[in-house]
Amino acid sequence: MARKIHFVSLGCAKNRVDTEIMLGVGEGAGYIFEPDAEAADVIVVNTCGFIGEAKQESVDAILEMAELRASGSCQTLVVSGCLSQRYAAELAVEMPEVDHFLGSSDMLRLKTVLEGGAERMLVHDPAYYTQRASDPRVLSQSHHSAYVKIAEGCNRTCSFCAIPGIRGKQRSRSVEDIATEVRRLVDLGVVEVNLVSQDTVSYGRDLAEGPDLAQLVARLADLDGLRWLRLHYLYPERLTEPLLELLADHPVVLPYVDMPLQHASDALLTRMRRGHGGSRLRNVVTRLRERLNDMVFRSTFIVGHPGETDADFEELLEFLRWSEFDHVGVFAYSHEEGTASFDQDALVPEELIAERRERAMELQRPISRAKLEARVGEELEVLVSGVSDESSLLLEGRFFGQAPEVDGRVFLANGVAQPGELRRALVTQAGDYDLVADLLDDDGRRDAPPGSPDPARRVKLPMFDE
Numbered sequence: 001m002a003r004k005i006h007f008v009s010l011g012c013a014k015n016r017v018d019t020e021i022m023l024g025v026g027e028g029a030g031y032i033f034e035p036d037a038e039a040a041d042v043i044v045v046n047t048c049g050f051i052g053e054a055k056q057e058s059v060d061a062i063l064e065m066a067e068l069r070a071s072g073s074c075q076t077l078v079v080s081g082c083l084s085q086r087y088a089a090e091l092a093v094e095m096p097e098v099d100h101f102l103g104s105s106d107m108l109r110l111k112t113v114l115e116g117g118a119e120r121m122l123v124h125d126p127a128y129y130t131q132r133a134s135d136p137r138v139l140s141q142s143h144h145s146a147y148v149k150i151a152e153g154c155n156r157t158c159s160f161c162a163i164p165g166i167r168g169k170q171r172s173r174s175v176e177d178i179a180t181e182v183r184r185l186v187d188l189g190v191v192e193v194n195l196v197s198q199d200t201v202s203y204g205r206d207l208a209e210g211p212d213l214a215q216l217v218a219r220l221a222d223l224d225g226l227r228w229l230r231l232h233y234l235y236p237e238r239l240t241e242p243l244l245e246l247l248a249d250h251p252v253v254l255p256y257v258d259m260p261l262q263h264a265s266d267a268l269l270t271r272m273r274r275g276h277g278g279s280r281l282r283n284v285v286t287r288l289r290e291r292l293n294d295m296v297f298r299s300t301f302i303v304g305h306p307g308e309t310d311a312d313f314e315e316l317l318e319f320l321r322w323s324e325f326d327h328v329g330v331f332a333y334s335h336e337e338g339t340a341s342f343d344q345d346a347l348v349p350e351e352l353i354a355e356r357r358e359r360a361m362e363l364q365r366p367i368s369r370a371k372l373e374a375r376v377g378e379e380l381e382v383l384v385s386g387v388s389d390e391s392s393l394l395l396e397g398r399f400f401g402q403a404p405e406v407d408g409r410v411f412l413a414n415g416v417a418q419p420g421e422l423r424r425a426l427v428t429q430a431g432d433y434d435l436v437a438d439l440l441d442d443d444g445r446r447d448a449p450p451g452s453p454d455p456a457r458r459v460k461l462p463m464f465d466e
Contacts, residue, residue, distance in 0.1 A: 005031040005114075006040035006074075008061050009140065011048025013147045013196050013232070013405070015081060016140065017131070019046045021107045022080065024136025029114040033138075037068055042076045042114065047083035049166060051334035058083045066097040078102060078113055082166045086338075088123040104167055105129035105152070127153065127168035133180035142385065144420030145192040145404055146185050150178055150216065154198035155206070156235070158262075159273045159340035160305060160333065163198055170197075172204050175211050175219050182220050191420060192228040192383055193220065194403065201235045214242035221252040227422055228383065230403060232258045236276065236284050248292050254400045255292045259284075260300040264319030265312035268305055273340060278319065285323050296326045296401030303360060304333035304353030306344035313356050320363055326371050327407050328364040330357050365432050372408075372430035379426055379444075382410050382437065386419040397423075399435070408433035414446060415439030 005026045009019035022044060023033060034040040043065045047058035062079055069077040080102035084091055088101055100113045103123035112118040130152050139146055153168040154161075182193055195217075197203065204211040213231075221229050229252050236259050246253045263269050266277040288295060301316060320328065332353045336342060380399040388396035388411060395412040402408050410425065413436055417423050426446065429436035438446045 002030055002032045003041045004034035004039060005042040005044065006034045006037045007140070008037070008043070008045045008065065010046060010058050010061060011050065011054060011082065013194065014149055014198075015046055015048060017137075017147050017149045017196070018081065018104075018107050019044075020137045020140050021131065021135050022046065022110045023138035023140060025108060025110045026114065027138055028136050029111055031114060037065060037074075038072045040068075040072075040074055042078065043068065043074050044078040044080060044110065047079060047081040049082035049084075049086040050162060051331070051336065053332075053334065055083060062095060062098065066095070069097055069099075076100070076113065078110065080104075080106065080110070084123055085126060085166050086162065088121065092121060108135065125168070126166065127171065130171040130173060132173070133177045133184070137181075139185075139188075139190075142404070142419070143189050145194070145383070146190045147194045147196050148178065148182060148185070149173075149197060150195050150200065150203050151197040151206075155202065156199055157273050157340070159271060159344070160302060160336070162336045162339050165338050167198065170199065170202060170206050172197075172207050174207070174209075175204075175216050178216060179219050179223065182226065183223055186223060186225040189420060191226065191422065192230065192404075193226060194230045194232055195220075196232045198233065199235050200231055200233045201237060201239065212240065212243075214240050214246060217243065217246050217253060218250075221246065221250050226252055228252065228254055228400065230254045230256050230258075230400075232403070234259045236261055236274075236281055239284075239288075244288075244291050247295075255295045256298070256400060256403065257288055257292070257295060258298045258403065262300070262302050263305070263308075263312070263316055264301075265308075265315040268308055268312045268316075271307045271341070271344065272302075272305060278315070281319070282322070297323075298327035298329075298403065298407065299323075299325050300329040300331060301360065302331050302333050303356040304348040304350075306333075306341055306348065307346040308333075308348055308356075317360060317363055320360065320367070324367050324371070325364070326368065326401060328361075328368070329406070330360040330364075332357050369430065369432045372433070372435055375427045375435065376430055377427060379424055379440065380410070380435075380437065381422050382412065382425045382439075384412070384417040384419055384421045384423055385409075388412075395439075397425075399425075408435070410435045410437050412437055412439055415441075 048054040068074045076099045078100045084101045085103035105126040109122045151172040153170045155170045203213045264278045382397040384397040388394035396409045424440045425437035427437045
């Protein structure tokens with residue numbers, strides 16, 4: 001009988017791609033994926049080691065899986081990813097129940113583990129590896145939407161970020177290698193590709209031939225069968241005119257901007273070593289709004305960085321009011337050894353950090369709702385995900401302004417559709433982060449619910465009644 005392998009994937013979308021590569025390694029070694037950890041012969045925990053909360057989640061997951069290593073059918077426990085890359089020596093001593101450790105660039109070495117006889121410590125220099133289209137990969141969630149990593153590592157020196165030390169310097173893949181992977185994904189049924197890296201706007205700057213992000217996007221967007229192409233993690237610097245033209249005019253490139261701005265105060269941005277001030281951020285936001293019709297803008301911010309005063313925080317709140325972003329994530333500063341901010345003075349108390357985070361999110365909530373309410377009565381193209389986890393009577397999906405896993409959803413209150421279909425839908429309700437819509441038939445009329453000729457019969461969603 002084929003041996004069974006189970007994966008626990010934690011952290012960001014880039015980590016998920018790494019997990020999917022290890023899924024491919026496992027499949028190539030003759031293993032089958034086992035969704036139930038208790039029934040697996042091998043368990044792999046792909047960890048995140050970026051901030052304190054993520055590190056604790058990773059440790060908890062390892063300990064939970066270690067219990068199955070002791071009492072279940074699991075014979076081999078593997079820990080991979082950023083946590084083991086960052087704390088290899090410490091984990092080796094403190095977690096004797098772990099059989100093997102892989103680092104943040106050691107996904108392919110899982111093959112050695114599965115073949116037997118591998119060393120316990122397989123954590124190497126992260127800079128030695130860059131993903132290739134020839135690497136095995138098995139999609140772990142949706143088969144119509146996928147993340148594609150266009151580069152590894154980062155050359156930025158942001159004070160709060162440990163990623164360059166964990167993932168190494170930036171290493172961009174070639175345009176044709178990425179295009180080969182996307183072509184294969186589209187042939188497998190993927191209609192939405194989400195480009196990710198640590199610093200997407202810097203793509204290609206480390207390559208001798210010097211392709212830039214616009215060249216890559218143009219190459220991918222013209223691949224037959226690809227319907228949606230989304231860009232994540234754009235650094236707030238000058239965006240080239242060719243890239244803006246693609247975002248504004250190409251029917252496949254979504255006018256969705258994901259740009260982590262981190263703060264708005266000049267003093268804090270200087271402490272964060274971001275290389276720009278608040279006025280530049282306002283100029284970037286203004287330029288994008290003027291250039292891109294119907295743009296959806298996502299950003300993230302950090303509160304509680306060392307030195308953040310009440311005045312700095314109020315400046316951030318004012319910036320949020322002014323910018324009216326569609327989606328905002330606010331993160332509590334995590335005091336991480338090995339970062340420049342770890343040695344800065346004027347630490348902000350944890351209680352105050354939590355209070356500031358809550359205030360910022362509460363300020364954003366009505367802004368998000370107002371943005372979505374403005375879409376009531378609008379027809380949108382929705383990528384259908386499948387049956388909703390809210391109710392078996394509902395389908396759900398996303399419109400272009402909702403990235404997978406990080407933004408809201410569109411609940412489809414009528415009609416029939418298959419996962420992966422792009423369908424027109426009429427928005428009927430809006431919540432803080434989600435929409436409700438009716439599927440439309442080819443003639444633009446409301447689609448009838450299953451088994452009923454009456455398109456007026458729809459599932460009632462009480463959570464949107466407020």
